[in-house]
Amino acid sequence: MQQQAQGRLSGRVLLLATIWLVGNAWLAEAAVTDISSNPLSTASGTVVRPNVMFVLDDSGSMNFSFMPDFLGYGSYMAGKCRASNGNMTASCAGTSQSGQNRPATGGDPPVYSPLVNAIYYNPQISYTPPINPCDTSQTLPTMNATNTDGWRAVRVVGHAINNGSCVQNSARANILTEYPERAYCGTVYNSSTRRNETVCKRNGIDEPATGTTNGYDWPNNTFSSGRTINSHPHYFLISPREYCTTSQLDVCTLRTTPSATHSLPAYVRYCASNADAVTSAAVSGDGRCQDKHSNVYRYARYGIFVRTDIVPEKTYVKYLDRVDCAGSVCTYAEEMTNFANWYAYYRTRSFAMKSAAGQAFATIDNNYRVGFLTINPGSPVAENKYLKIDDFEPRHKENWYKKFYSSTASGGTPLRQALSRVGRHYAGVKSGINSGMSEDPVQFACQQNFTILTTDGYWNGAAGITIGGGGIGNQDNEDQGYSRRVDGAFDGGLPGATNTLADVAMYYYKTDLRNDMENKVPTTSKDRNPAQHMNTFTLGLGLDGELSYRSDYEVANEGDFAEIKQGLRDWPVPAAESPSSLDDLWHAAVNGRGLYFSAKQPKELISGLRSALAGVSDRTGAAAASATSSPNITQSDNYIFSSTYRSVHWDGDVQAQTINPADGTVSEAHVWSAQAQLSGGGRNIFKFNRDTKAIEPFAWDNLSTAEKVYFNHKCELLSQCNGFTADIKEIANSGENLLNYLRGQSVNSGETSQTNKPYRLRAHLLGDIVNSAPAYVKHPQFNFIDNVLPNYQTFKNEQADRHGMLYVGGNDGMLHAFNTTNGHESWAYVPQFVMPNMFKLADKNYGANHQFLVDGSPQVMDVYDASSSAWRTILVGGLNAGGRGYFALDVTDEDNPKALWEFCHTNSYCNRWDEDLGLTYGNPIIAKLPEGNAHAGRWVVIFTSGYNNVSPGNGQGYVYILDAITGELIEKIGTGVGTAESPSGFAKLASSSGINGNAHIDATLVALYGGDLEGNLWKVNLGTSIPAITRLAKLTDPNGLGQPITTKPEIGKVPKVNEPVIFVATGRYLGLSDVTNAQRQSVYAIRDNGISYNGRALTPRTITHGDTTSSINGSELDWAGGGWYVDLPELRERVSLDPQLALGTLTVNSNTPQIDNVHSDGCSLGGTTRVYQFDYRTGLMVPGATHFGQKLATGLSVGMVIVRLPNGQLKAIITDAQGRKTTIGIDTAASDTVSRRTGWRELTK
The missing domain is CATH 3.40.50.410 (von Willebrand factor, type A domain)
Structure with missing residues (x-):
């Protein structure tokens, strides 16, 4: 479900234009279901733009060509010298970066090294020209040979431009032969001898002992007079002589290559004493040297400076980010152009x-x-x-x-x-x-x-x-x-x-x-x-x-x-x-x-x-209900688990918080965050093998030929592909590279501007978790009395030490399994039928083209596998808008799942399939078939045909019954309603099961109930040899139009009513056309006595809204009339969250979206939530309650979970679209009632 509130203020102009165009589609009931590809709170377009x-x-310091500040020429010493042979230069001993001794000057190796001076030219970076202010679709000129007279006329201030004529008006500099460098001379000096190596010395070129071109040898006591001379572009890198264990560079050893324990290079360290800075011995331990410069740690300890001159007839290393170099190396022209771009635009x-x-x-x-x-x-x-x-x-x-x-x-x-x-x-x-x-x-x-x-x-x-x-x-x-x-x-x-x-x-x-x-x-x-x-x-x-x-x-x-x-x-x-x-x-x-x-x-x-x-x-937003570690809150068992997502980035998080056992409020502190722990290395990600029916790693070598097609040669389908060179396209087209990216590898991901990185940059690996409500599972919680061997109690004892797991679907294409002890991802699973769409996650324009993938809420249940005479805990998950399929896993061993089956709409993806299965918005029911059924006693999984089961599919509503272990299709039962042009949209089911309604000891089904988008409430009778489906009621608004049912009904046994009572609410919030729809929606209680009711013929109630509370009125109820109903008072008010029945109180959340044409302040797509508490026996206020309904202050709600505190009070914890949680009390009457939730089992919603 897509019940989204205002996450960011967007979607106004485009949204309103769209919804007025399609707004009547719902009322006409003659089109496929409108389902947004984004959470509705992040619809595109805007009127209320952020400032x-x-x-x-x-x-003034922004004019500096060095950084950090302590490198400043003329006032600070930049270096502790290190010669080309690796030894400290004696003449530099005792110098520091605190203002005394010899000042550094432009041209000295530290100032001309990007490893010390972060502003200086870095050969690892492509320096692209800046945006042209007069045409922001273009850049200012690149400083290549053509535009600069062979680099003799490079712009000194590249951004200087005449704002009227848009003509660049910068002075020019000859960097080809007049780039400044520093030479140190003896006492005899004149212009004719300044390049004579016996008179003047240049670092990295003139070395007294060996003549090598590495090092920082000058000045010394003989050559101490600094002069700026003309030269060609050059820079210094540093070859480390020490490697360290931590990023603080405090524990280090002398070595020229990394080791397993000392892997971090020390290009420069800052020492607390001159002695530690100048020694050639190892310096290690607290208080001696570190990575940061300070007033205490001010003596520089460098590695060996290595000079590179940019001169003709040489080639240069092509570093990973050098997208400006066409070949495997950078040519002289490419290196000079890059250097000139730096000089003009980044200097x-x-x-x-x-x-x-x-x-x-x-x-x-x-x-x-x-x-x-x-x-x-x-x-x-x-x-x-x-x-x-x-x-x-x-x-x-x-x-x-x-x-x-x-x-x-x-x-x-x-x-x-x-x-x-x-x-x-x-x-x-x-x-x-x-x-x-x-x-x-x-x-x-x-x-x-x-x-x-x-x-x-x-x-x-x-x-x-x-x-x-x-x-x-x-x-x-x-x-x-x-x-x-x-x-x-x-x-x-x-x-x-x-x-x-x-x-x-x-x-x-x-x-x-x-x-x-x-x-x-x-x-x-x-x-x-x-x-x-x-x-x-x-x-x-x-x-x-x-x-x-x-x-x-x-x-x-x-x-x-x-x-x-x-x-x-x-x-x-x-x-x-x-x-x-x-x-x-x-x-x-x-x-x-x-x-x-x-x-x-x-x-x-x-x-x-x-x-x-x-x-x-x-x-950041939320769109799904939370899960609790137990519906019965105690001091030691009081965890609540919630998911959130971020639009644009489209990443997500799962977080654990605690519930206060005294009042049910949720602590804002997080016990753990799954997002913070997830990394790309060593993940256990699995897939289903159609041939062996086994689970296997989601890795390139395990993919079938058909599966490899989903990942190979996808570059042309990515929006960024046109800007790639041939070698980058080859990287992008590699299916193995793409699969490794989807697993979490980041080596090929980068910003849009990084055309050498073919895939989208992700801030976090965990994808957005929108509509998938997490399922919490620990040790078995039921008390089944099935007459099988081994019995359930034996299984329960064997699994008593099973640790808690949280299962949730993500729109990164995976079901995730998190250890609830610490939030660590134990494993993940990729259904085959989402693989064809996973390449879209690599698109650098994905922020505007979001895709739902594994968006459904997993359901978990203990079942008996007669074929192996064993109890198993199985998980069944769907996709919601992510696709048309369900998957089943055996999670008995919580850290080592096993595959059971996949069922979808085509045999292209699944061995078990049916073309009438649509988008899997239903909630799988896992239970046993009853006596009278041809398969009595068999454990099954039951789900509906969902939304938009067309092309292929005939659009009619269906109920599917599958063997829980094998996925074999046992029955397919049709409603006969729906067409390919107007599919019925049959989604969520409620089940009546157990001896005297006690599903905690008996999972045998009695009946199923569910509704569709045309207002039909269906009953499925499973107790006959051929299961039958009948219409229990037709729900319509005052104008006779069918009211859509998108939520799961509740089932209760009302005193003095011999048959089950079905509680159902209407409304939907799935697509843009739903936002402005003003159809009247309602809440119903309908007696299942074999009569097919018209909802309008039931006993009416009337809700009246105040500013913050609501009241309800109505006549005495005679259940012989079939039940009660109440219309929601506000236009656009609807129920898109599942009502919940607990201890005789039916709690219903309604959402009312706000739209611009109604609210003149321009603020929209927020809305209001009202919470109603019905006495399920009468449809009126719970006796003794202070009020019937209340308006929450937090906007639209997206989820609700009900818990019981140690003092016996019930509390509803309601999550809004921004992820905030509000706790309200649930009023209950002295109860002689039975509700479907009897037993308060731990597998919560």
């Missing part, structure tokens, strides 16, 4: 930011509103340093690039004031530091407001201010509200941690920026604030703070950020002009519910900014 302010650091911090950010924003369109601002815009804000937030359509986009590219760098780094300026702008302030920013960017109450703050260094300067102009103060010093430690926001309550950048971000996150607007901003489990607020993303240029950054910090279970959340450490107290201010930059993104990125290279800059922009467009 994004890009804030550029234009401080300084500012150049690199402009080129990289420009590429990141190139694909952004008018689905966003984007503005531009610098951190030093003046007061009033200068026109050339500010561009208002507006739709990012072509003209505004061109102006944005022109302002960006023409920005110049000077001044300090007042990040706190800059972030305050944007927050105040979103609050509508136009005075003070916001003077000159007159346009109001906020248009709607549900509009999201984002800031992307970029910087190259430590903040300083003016502090942040509030909306009213006061001081920010300390906004995150209490472990509560929006500054909880569990979120990583709490600053630890340390003294001095006030007026920080993180405090500014927190203030503008938690403060309602628009008191005159309703609080309608969409929320997620991460971003819980519905009031108008600012989200902050921050990007630093690869500098290190006191904490160690890792790109997966949000989900990692270890590392500095994980320790902050766990209370094992606190954020450092920030101070201006110090490394702690970089940690504050990170903390600001956490407080602002954005993301922090630390990027040293252009591709990391591009990736970070694209991730930030994706973070604007994607939102």
